[in-house]
Amino acid sequence: MSNTLLAKSAITCENCNLERLCIPKGLKRSDIGDLKLVVNRNNIRQKGEAIYHAGSPFRGIVALRSGSAKLLSFDRNGNEVIVDFILPGELLGFDGVSLQAHNCTAVALETVNFCHLPTQQIAALSANTPGFYQVLLQRSCSQFDAQVEKVMLSRRSAEARVAAFIVQISERLKLRGYSDTEFRLSMSREEIGNHLGIAHETVSRIFHHFQALDIVEVRTKRLKILDKKKLFGFLH
Template sequence: MTTTPSLDLKTKLQVTCQNCSLTSLCIPRGLAQKDIERISRIVSRKKTLQRGEHLFHEGDKFRGVLAIKGGTAKTVIHDSYGGEYITGFLLPGELLGFDALATNHHKCSAVALETLSYCELPADQLDQLCHEVPNLLRELFRHASAKLDEETDQVIINKRAAEERVAMFILNLSDRLRKRGFSPIDFKLTLTRQEIGNFLGLALETVSRTLRNLEDAGLITVHHRDVRILDLDALRATYANR
C-alpha cells in the first residue's frame, strides 16, 4: 500500500467500507494506524454476485469471514427431503461465515437476494491477524454474539401470533436499515412473501393476509415489494412492546 497521511488513509478506508461492518473492523476505536493498514492490505474487497448466486454452500470449507458491502442475502439449510428453511436475512454491514468455525465447514448456505457485493477476511490469515491485532478478535466476537442474539430473538418472535410476527419483521427491518443510514419507513422487501413466510414459519396466504390487515389499520402500505410505514410510532407501540 502506498504510504499516505494518516487522515487520508482513514478517509479512504471509510469510503471503501461504507455501509459495511468492516468499517468497525478496519477503524475501531483505539486501533493503531499500523493495524488499520495491516487489515486493509489483507481484506479482499468488492466481490459481486447476482440474485440466486451463492456466497457459500452447505458443506463448503470455511474460507473466511464475509461482510456484505451492498445488497442483501439469506442463509438457508435443507432437510433430508430437500426442503429449504430460511434461517437468516442479512443486510449491508453484517458479517457471516461464523457457522463454519467449529467444524471448518458451513452448516448452511448463503444466497444473494439481489445484486450483492461483499468483502472477505481470509481464513488462512485470521489466526495471525487476530494475534497481531487483538481488537479484531474482540470485534469478531461482538458480531458473532450479536448474531446469536438475533437468532434467539427470532425463535421467540416465531412463537407469537401471525400478525405480530409479520409486524415485528417489518419493525426489525426498519430498525436495521435506520442504523445503516437508509430510510426506516420506505424500503423494498428483497425476500418474497413466500420467503418471508418460510422465515417466520407462516403460510404464504397468512403473510399476504396479515400485510393487508396492517394496511387496513393504516399502519403501512405495500405495493408489490415496496413498503412504506405510515405510522412508525403506532406500529411500534402496537407490536414491539407486547
C-alpha cells in the same frame, strides 16, 4: 477507465461508507490499516447465485457491501429453511467456524458486492491486531442473540411475527443510514413466510390488514411505515 470504476477501485476499509457497521467497528484507525491489506474486495454474485454452499470448507468471513442475501439450511426432508436475511454491512460465514465447514448456504437475493477476509488472515490479525478478535467475537455473538430472539418470536402470533420483521428491517436500515420508514423488501412473500414460519398467504393477508389499519403502505416490494406506534403495539 471511467470515474465510476476509479471510485470503486479506491474504496478501502478506511473510506467505505459501511465502516461503522462492518468488521472495522470498534477497531483503532491504525488497526483498520492492517485489515485493508488482507481483505479481498469487490466480489460479485448475481441474484440466485451462492456466496458459499452448505458443506463447503470454511474459507473466511464475508461482509456484504451492497445488496442482500439469505442464509438458508435444510430440514431432514430436504426442505429449504431460511435462517436469516443479511443486509449490507452485516457479516456471513460464522456457521462454518466450529466445524471448519459451512452448515448453511448463503444465496444472493439480488446483485451483491462483498468483501472476504480469508481464514488464514483471521488468526494472524487476531494475534497482531489489538481488539480484532474481540470485535469479531462481538459480531458473532450479536448474530446468536438475533437467533434467540427469532426462537422467542416463533411462539408469538403471525401478526406479531410480521410486525417484528418489519421493525427489525426498519431498524437495521436506519443503522445503515437509510430511511427507516420507506424501503424495498428484496425478499419475496414466500421467503418472508419461510423465515417466520408462516404461510406466504398469511404474510400477504397481514400486509393487507396492516394497510387497512393505516399502519403501512405496500406497493409490490416497496413498504412505507405510516404509524410506528401501532406497529409496535403488535409486539406487546
